[in-house]
Amino acid sequence: IFTFEISPVFILMEEVLLKKLREKVGWPPVEGDGVFCPGGSMSNLYSILLARYSYFPEVKMHGMAVIPRLALFTSEHSHYSIRKAAGVLGIGIENVFLVKCDERGKMITSELKSGIIRAKAKGLVPFYINATAGTTVYGAFDPLNEIAEICERHGLWMHVDAAWGGGLLMSRKHAGKLQGIERASSVTWNPHKMMGVPLQCSVILMRQKGLLQDCNQLCAEYLFQPDKHYDVAYDTGDKSIQCGRHVDVFKLWLMWKAKGSEGFGSQVNQCLENADYLFNKLENRADFELVFKNKPEHSNVCFWYIPHSLRKMSRGLEWNKKLHEVAPKIKTKMMEEGMVMVGYQPLGEKPNFFRCVFSNPATTREDVDFLVDEITRLGQDL
Ligand SMILES: *Cc1c(COP(=O)(O)O)cnc(C)c1O
Numbered sequence: 001i002f003t004f005e006i007s008p009v010f011i012l013m014e015e016v017l018l019k020k021l022r023e024k025v026g027w028p029p030v031e032g033d034g035v036f037c038p039g040g041s042m043s044n045l046y047s048i049l050l051a052r053y054s055y056f057p058e059v060k061m062h063g064m065a066v067i068p069r070l071a072l073f074t075s076e077h078s079h080y081s082i083r084k085a086a087g088v089l090g091i092g093i094e095n096v097f098l099v100k101c102d103e104r105g106k107m108i109t110s111e112l113k114s115g116i117i118r119a120k121a122k123g124l125v126p127f128y129i130n131a132t133a134g135t136t137v138y139g140a141f142d143p144l145n146e147i148a149e150i151c152e153r154h155g156l157w158m159h160v161d162a163a164w165g166g167g168l169l170m171s172r173k174h175a176g177k178l179q180g181i182e183r184a185s186s187v188t189w190n191p192h193k194m195m196g197v198p199l200q201c202s203v204i205l206m207r208q209k210g211l212l213q214d215c216n217q218l219c220a221e222y223l224f225q226p227d228k229h230y231d232v233a234y235d236t237g238d239k240s241i242q243c244g245r246h247v248d249v250f251k252l253w254l255m256w257k258a259k260g261s262e263g264f265g266s267q268v269n270q271c272l273e274n275a276d277y278l279f280n281k282l283e284n285r286a287d288f289e290l291v292f293k294n295k296p297e298h299s300n301v302c303f304w305y306i307p308h309s310l311r312k313m314s315r316g317l318e319w320n321k322k323l324h325e326v327a328p329k330i331k332t333k334m335m336e337e338g339m340v341m342v343g344y345q346p347l348g349e350k351p352n353f354f355r356c357v358f359s360n361p362a363t364t365r366e367d368v369d370f371l372v373d374e375i376t377r378l379g380q381d382l
């Protein structure tokens with residue numbers, strides 16, 4: 001996709017779906033903007049690019065030398081993509097400030113406030129906050145309304161990374177978890193995650209119309225002639241930092257036509273019910289321990305399997321060290337036998353734990369039971 005004359009149908013599909021997605025976010029759908037991107041990392045990169053341009057449009061022509069040193073804020077549970085983007089955009093990785101999270105993985109807003117004040121005192125100019133709706137590891141939702149208030153008070157750009165959590169907007173039952181997202185300036189949403197659209201399908205949505213075009217357009221004369229015989233507003237290609245773009249919208253359009261919002265909603269509900277089922281099951285067992293004790297908000301369930309040998313041992317450094325080896329050993333056996341597979345990871349001080357996320361609505365309770373039985377079987381002698 002780049003011009004209307006090359007792919008009129010896909011351009012119109014994009015326009016329609018971008019509007020519908022903005023409506024789900026809670027913005028007036030006719031005013032905003034957006035573009036499909038090759039993945040959430042790229043969508044996030046756009047959000048920083050656009051935020052910087054909105055405060056300092058001169059950067060497009062003259063570069064970083066003519067603007068002050070910028071500071072941006074994100075949660076310490078952040079996916080690495082924001083730090084990467086700060087490097088790519090010439091903002092500098094050391095100007096990304098990581099805000100502390102609580103036990104549950106939510107950004108602590110008092111930490112955000114003091115971080116902004118400290119950065120200002122050092123002569124930096126804070127301009128951008130990345131809040132997360134559905135963190136990658138814990139599936140936590142940041143307090144979006146509180147963060148919006150801070151952004152409004154300090155005049156900062158609020159981005160909500162809903163790459164993982166955006167799908168919940170399709171569910172009447174769970175959409176409330178993203179309350180406050182309508183106050184964001186930009187939103188990343190990956191239909192290729194929770195909504196089950198085949199890779200890749202990610203979108204950056206903007207509340208303000210026109211910014212994307214102003215920021216990125218270069219008006220290449222061989223594609224974007226202003227004197228075409230049709231409305232050249234449909235030549236949306238110049239909004240993108242790519243030239244030709246893959247048609248990512250079609251899969252989503254087709255699925256939405258087939259399933260409707262209802263269909264996507266019940267798919268999301270199904271995944272969250274499975275997470276709930278796994279959580280409740282593990283809560284009642286002595287040989288498993290949950291990493292966070294509150295009910296999952298998204299479909300992430302993080303847990304340790306505690307083998308026999310560790311159940312009697314007293315807890316401490318030695319215990320942690322042993323526990324750290326359990327998940328990788330079980331995972332190795334899983335892969336050798338080829339029956340189930342689930343990821344593991346450490347986090348901060350926490351030894352390796354399993355991180356189970358549900359995004360396939362075809363998964364049943366029997367599958368969940370099987371997973372737990374398998375882990376028990378493979379880990380019993382450790
Ligand atoms: C997966 C994820 C990303 C990155 O998305 P890609 O499409 O893999 O580039 C960014 N943010 C969050 C919260 C994610 O879960």
Ligand SMILES: *[C@@H]1O[C@H](CO)[C@@H](O)[C@H](O)[C@H]1NC(C)=O
Nearest residue numbers: 044078079081082130132161
């Ligand atoms: C925002 O934070 C989330 C997780 O907290 C992270 O996944 C994402 O990469 C960050 N994105 C940006 C643009 O900061």
